[in-house]
Amino acid sequence: MKHRTPSRLLANLPANLPTILPTIMLAGLLAACAPAQYDGSRGQHAQPRSDQAVLGRVAENETRPTAQAAPAAPTVRQTQARPAPQLAATIGANVPPGKAIEKKEAQRAADVRGAAGMVADQMSVAVLPQEARERYTPLTDNPVKQVAEAPVSTFSIDVDTGSYSNVRRLLNSGNLPPADAVRVEELINYFPYDYALPKDGRPFAVHSEMAPAPWNAERVLLRIAIKGQDVAKQALPPANLVFLVDVSGSMNSADKLPLLKSSLKLLVGEMRAQDRISLVTYASGTQVILPPTAGTEKATIGAAIDGLQAGGSTAGASGIQLAYAAAQQSFIKGGINRIVLATDGDFNVGIADTRQLKSMVEEKRKSGISLSTLGFGSGNYNEAMMEQIADVGDGAYSYIDSLMEGHKVLVNEMTSTLATIARDVKVQIEFNPAVVSEYRQIGYENRQLAREDFNNDRVDAGDIGAGHTVTALYELTLTGSKSSVAPLRYTSKAGGEGPLANELGYLKLRYKEPAANDSQLLEFTLQRNAIKPLAAASSEFRFAAAVAAYGQILRGGKYTGTWNYADVRQLAAANIGHDKYGYRGEFLRLIDLAAALGTKPAN
Numbered sequence: 001m002k003h004r005t006p007s008r009l010l011a012n013l014p015a016n017l018p019t020i021l022p023t024i025m026l027a028g029l030l031a032a033c034a035p036a037q038y039d040g041s042r043g044q045h046a047q048p049r050s051d052q053a054v055l056g057r058v059a060e061n062e063t064r065p066t067a068q069a070a071p072a073a074p075t076v077r078q079t080q081a082r083p084a085p086q087l088a089a090t091i092g093a094n095v096p097p098g099k100a101i102e103k104k105e106a107q108r109a110a111d112v113r114g115a116a117g118m119v120a121d122q123m124s125v126a127v128l129p130q131e132a133r134e135r136y137t138p139l140t141d142n143p144v145k146q147v148a149e150a151p152v153s154t155f156s157i158d159v160d161t162g163s164y165s166n167v168r169r170l171l172n173s174g175n176l177p178p179a180d181a182v183r184v185e186e187l188i189n190y191f192p193y194d195y196a197l198p199k200d201g202r203p204f205a206v207h208s209e210m211a212p213a214p215w216n217a218e219r220v221l222l223r224i225a226i227k228g229q230d231v232a233k234q235a236l237p238p239a240n241l242v243f244l245v246d247v248s249g250s251m252n253s254a255d256k257l258p259l260l261k262s263s264l265k266l267l268v269g270e271m272r273a274q275d276r277i278s279l280v281t282y283a284s285g286t287q288v289i290l291p292p293t294a295g296t297e298k299a300t301i302g303a304a305i306d307g308l309q310a311g312g313s314t315a316g317a318s319g320i321q322l323a324y325a326a327a328q329q330s331f332i333k334g335g336i337n338r339i340v341l342a343t344d345g346d347f348n349v350g351i352a353d354t355r356q357l358k359s360m361v362e363e364k365r366k367s368g369i370s371l372s373t374l375g376f377g378s379g380n381y382n383e384a385m386m387e388q389i390a391d392v393g394d395g396a397y398s399y400i401d402s403l404m405e406g407h408k409v410l411v412n413e414m415t416s417t418l419a420t421i422a423r424d425v426k427v428q429i430e431f432n433p434a435v436v437s438e439y440r441q442i443g444y445e446n447r448q449l450a451r452e453d454f455n456n457d458r459v460d461a462g463d464i465g466a467g468h469t470v471t472a473l474y475e476l477t478l479t480g481s482k483s484s485v486a487p488l489r490y491t492s493k494a495g496g497e498g499p500l501a502n503e504l505g506y507l508k509l510r511y512k513e514p515a516a517n518d519s520q521l522l523e524f525t526l527q528r529n530a531i532k533p534l535a536a537a538s539s540e541f542r543f544a545a546a547v548a549a550y551g552q553i554l555r556g557g558k559y560t561g562t563w564n565y566a567d568v569r570q571l572a573a574a575n576i577g578h579d580k581y582g583y584r585g586e587f588l589r590l591i592d593l594a595a596a597l598g599t600k601p602a603n
Contacts (some may be wrong), residue, residue, distance in 0.1 A: 011037075075258055095401075096250065113214045119252040134378070134383060135384045136389065137384040137453065138180055139180050140445060141555065141559070144442065144477075146438055154449040155427055155444045155447045156426055156456050156462045157461065158186065158470070159396050159416075159462060159464060160189075160459040162398050163182060163187060166401065168590060171590055171594060175579075179556055182551055185447075187551040191314075193471065193544065194209055196227060197350075198229055204227060204425075204511075205227045209222075210531040211537035212534045214557075214563070215563040215567070216475075219477055220476040220531055222476055222504075222505075223495075223541055223545075224474075224507065225540075228464045228470075229416050229421055230415070231467065231469040233270065233272075233415055236418065236466075237334060238274035239271070240331060241271075241276070242338070243264055243277065243278070243280070244281075244282070244323040245343075246282060246316070246342060248284075248341030256377040257310050259403065260342045260376050261306065262406065263409075265302055266407055268298055268408040272295050273294055276295070277293050278326050278327070278330060281308065281394075282316060283312030286322045291423065292329075292330040316345075320339075328369065331369070339369060339373070344377040344381050345382030345384075345386045346380045347385070354384060355520070357389050361382075371394070371395045372390055373386045373389060373395065373396075373397045373398070374398055375399040386399075388525040395421070405575055412581065413465075416465035416467050416468045421463055421465065421466050421514065422464040422511040422512065423461075423513075423516075424459075424462075424510070424519065425461055426511075429474070429526075432500065432504060434501065435479060435501075436478060437483055441472070443472075450455065457518060462590070463479035504526045504528045504531075506524075506525055507524040510522075539575040542575040543577065546571040547572070550587075565595035569595075572588060573588055
């Protein structure tokens with residue numbers, strides 16, 4: 001057997017090795033400079049494994065056909081075949097202008113195989129978990145504020161619930177959710193609460209309750225609760241609904257288009273003779289699949305839904321424009337005019353920037369047509385876009401992770417989903433510095449408003465549907481209690497004597513009737529002597545507190561001290577109450593699951 005000498009090996013190296021060495025060096029540089037990638041399974045950022053891993057991901061992203069579904073979430077490193085010439089061409093295509101490698105040099109880089117060993121036909125590629133490629137709006141917890149400096153808190157109400165079911169999906173897949181996926185107010189508002197209905201002819205009733213915070217006895221938990229007037233399904237105005245359905249290639253998986261179709265059929269089953277339904281689809285192009293059809297024509301509507309098939313790219317903005325045009329054409333004056341957008345939010349043709357989409361939807365809502373969103377799927381899910389365009393579209397955002405959730409949103413809560421009883425609902429609280437030294441709002445981070453926005457009827461805010469319950473929580477530090485922040489030397493203690501001495505704060509709400517342009521004002525005083533021991537607080541108050549603690553712990557537990565999942569479970573389990581649909585019982589299981597995932601050994 002002949003052994004090759006070093007000189008013979010050198011003789012067999014490509015003659016153009018000096019010219020392709022810059023390519024190799026550039027590949028290494030790209031790997032070294034690549035940003036950290038989020039590791040959804042560990043809740044942290046992981047550095048790229050190697051230059052091969054980075055280049056493999058680049059090549060995969062450039063060459064994956066858009067009509068194909070996203071792959072199943074990988075749990076281990078996968079091996080992916082990638083021809084080196086194709087890979088080299090991809091490298092050259094992604095170099096910044098002015099430093100591009102010429103095509104012939106990229107082609108020559110293929111000769112490095114076997115000689116330099118930097119790129120192989122078969123390479124081990126570190127594939128990110130699907131959750132790590134999902135898009136969420138960055139959130140920063142509301143800070144503790146000094147009443148002496150900022151006595152007024154103003155925010156828009158939120159009836160979205162998508163964060164809860166999305167968190168559930170992530171937990172059930174074996175991953176703790178990234179902090180930005182957890183919006184605490186949506187976790188709290190996922191559950192129906194037994195609040196008293198309005199009795200004064202108003203569209204909603206307002207309630208308040210206060211007791212010590214379970215996770216910190218030195219703090220007081222203030223709950224503001226809103227209960228919308230309920231409307232029977234048969235008493236709803238006629239509905240003009242346009243289902244805007246994403247049938248692009250990214251929807252081609254069991255948890256997307258098939259689940260979407262089954263969920264829409266549940267809503268169709270609830271439609272009445274006076275209702276009209278249209279079906280618009282979008283992929284590489286847009287199309288009206290079903291013109292306005294009476295709600296009683298369920299077989300016709302069902303057949304149109306059954307015929308939906310995934311394929312093509314995602315021209316979402318064009319689909320939204322066509323849906324508004326269809327809704328305008330069959331507009332019902334005095335009725336419910338709503339678009340229901342069902343998608344994974346992965347727009348990749350036309351307008352894909354969330355800010356531009358929001359501007360377009362914000363302009364279109366002036367026509368009296370609202371837009372709600374139903375999110376589906378995983379991997380490439382764009383939750384940030386789904387939540388934000390529903391907000392500006394005067395609609396609600398829900399995430400459908402199972403047919404049971406589809407039934408909850410589209411059947412059990414149908415009147416809330418479709419019928420708006422109050423628009424642009426804003427809340428403002430002024431705290432008395434003689435009674436309260438600090439406050440912190442729990443959740444609603446992306447619903448904060450400027451103080452002057454409260455009286456400005458041109459500023460958009462959240463809407464309340466028929467029968468909706470909305471809960472907002474504040475953590476308060478009373479004067480005389482240990483503060484989180486050192487007090488100012490010079491402060492005003494106005495309101496510390498006389499008739500205002502017992503006033504903890506002043507609560508105001510503004511809202512518009514569904515067809516009105518001018519808002520109406522509601523005002524209430526919050527009394528210090530209304531604070532009761534936690535054990536004497538209502539079961540609904542204590543359950544909401546447990547959910548709030550759970551959400552805060554999922555986000556990192558910055559303000560919950562030593563409280564853990566076991567404490568959350570104990571409080572929630574003692575306050576299940578009348579759990580008609582089993583939502584609260586399921587919540588206990590999710591607490592257990594989060595606790596187990598939070599203590600599992602790192603991979």
